[in-house]
Amino acid sequence: VQSKINPILSGQGQSRGAVIVFHDVTELRRLEKIRTEFVANVSHELRTPLTSIKGFVETLLDGAAEDPSLRNRFLGIIQGETLRLQRLIEDLMTLARLEGQQNHAISSVKISYVQNAFEIIKPVIQSFAQAKEIQLEVDLPDNLPPLNIGENLLSQLLLNLLENAVKYTAEGRVWLNAQVGPEFLRLEFGDTGCGIPEETLPRIFERFYRVDKARSREQGGTGLGLSIVKHMVEGLGGNISVNSKVGVGTVFTCYLPRAKLK
Ligand code: ADP
Numbered sequence: 001v002q003s004k005i006n007p008i009l010s011g012q013g014q015s016r017g018a019v020i021v022f023h024d025v026t027e028l029r030r031l032e033k034i035r036t037e038f039v040a041n042v043s044h045e046l047r048t049p050l051t052s053i054k055g056f057v058e059t060l061l062d063g064a065a066e067d068p069s070l071r072n073r074f075l076g077i078i079q080g081e082t083l084r085l086q087r088l089i090e091d092l093m094t095l096a097r098l099e100g101q102q103n104h105a106i107s108s109v110k111i112s113y114v115q116n117a118f119e120i121i122k123p124v125i126q127s128f129a130q131a132k133e134i135q136l137e138v139d140l141p142d143n144l145p146p147l148n149i150g151e152n153l154l155s156q157l158l159l160n161l162l163e164n165a166v167k168y169t170a171e172g173r174v175w176l177n178a179q180v181g182p183e184f185l186r187l188e189f190g191d192t193g194c195g196i197p198e199e200t201l202p203r204i205f206e207r208f209y210r211v212d213k214a215r216s217r218e219q220g221g222t223g224l225g226l227s228i229v230k231h232m233v234e235g236l237g238g239n240i241s242v243n244s245k246v247g248v249g250t251v252f253t254c255y256l257p258r259a260k261l262k
Contacts, residue, residue: 001025041208045088045222049081084220091224094156095207098231110150111259114178114187115140117154124159128166129174136166137175144178145185146259149236157232160225161189161252167219168250169193184238184255195246204242205230229254 002023008016056074064070118140129136147154158176165174172192179186196204196211203209208223210216216223233240237257244250 038207042092045208046085049084049088052081053078053085084222087220088222088224091222091228094228095224095231098228098235101235110148111146112149112151112154113146114144114154114158114185115142117151118158118176120151120155121159121162125162125166128163132166132169133171134166134169135173137173137177139175139177141178141180143180145180147185147236147256148259149232149256153232157229157254160229161254164221164225165189165191165193165250167221172249180258181255184257187254187256188251189254190249190251192249195248195250196242196244197246198244201242201244205240 002025004021004023006019006021008018010016056078060071060074064074118138126136128134162174162176169191170193174191174193175188176190177188179188200209200211204211205226207227210221210223230240233254233256238255240252240254242250242252
């Protein structure tokens with residue numbers, strides 16, 4: 001608690017009492033801590049691939065480039081780390097943009113439809129799913145109502161959740177379906193994957209939180225996907241929740257407000 005004392009003085013300057021203001025700074029301190037941790041995380045996440053790139057470039061310059069097989073292997077690693085940096089920077093920019101907007105501010109005059117947004121990412125998701133022999137079941141009826149969100153943002157939301165579903169599923173099914181309510185559109189993203197341990201469920205929407213860091217990294221994850229999704233959904237005035245069981249699978253349920261057409 002922070003306190004501030006202001007004396008009350010009479011017209012002649014005599015003390016009549018005082019006003020003491022107590023300020024609860026718990027929330028302020030909490031936000032400060034989150035901010036510091038975030039900066040530390042960003043630095044770490046950026047430095048790791050950079051250190052690796054620097055190391056491999058130095059080794060190549062020191063002579064490894066003369067061995068064709070070493071050269072190709074090292075260049076492959078450098079390429080992978082560069083892509084990782086690029087993804088990280090893109091995700092950070094998206095997050096910063098979303099955070100800069102007040103609640104409901106992303107629901108602008110823009111209108112988009114889930115089916116169209118899905119068409120944009122369909123080839124990517126289909127190829128991921130096929131590569132792992134996962135059955136992709138998408139059921140989006142034709143008459144879904146529009147949403148007040150730009151098509152690119154909506155595509156990113158679908159991509160983040162479906163990509164995770166495929167990434168964290170070894171075999172079985174990944175699905176997306178939609179139900180229309182009077183005010184909200186309900187989207188369900190499900191998978192028969194590894195599931196999320198119950199004690200970590202409350203943390204998965206945090207920036208950079210991963211249940212299994214090595215696994216996420218190996219899959220090309222930045223640890224920012226779900227926090228981007230949560231910011232988008234809440235910025236629209238909707239909400240997202242998750243249900244999961246280890247070894248059985250995970251279901252994310254998203255309620256998005258239907259567009260208010262003028
Ligand atoms: P990442 O880039 O690591 O996938 P996300 O923010 O998208 O980051 O997700 C955070 C973490 O939540 C992941 O690292 C993973 O541990 C867990 N997770 C997200 N989606 C799923 C899912 N469908 N099945 C199992 N675990 C998941």
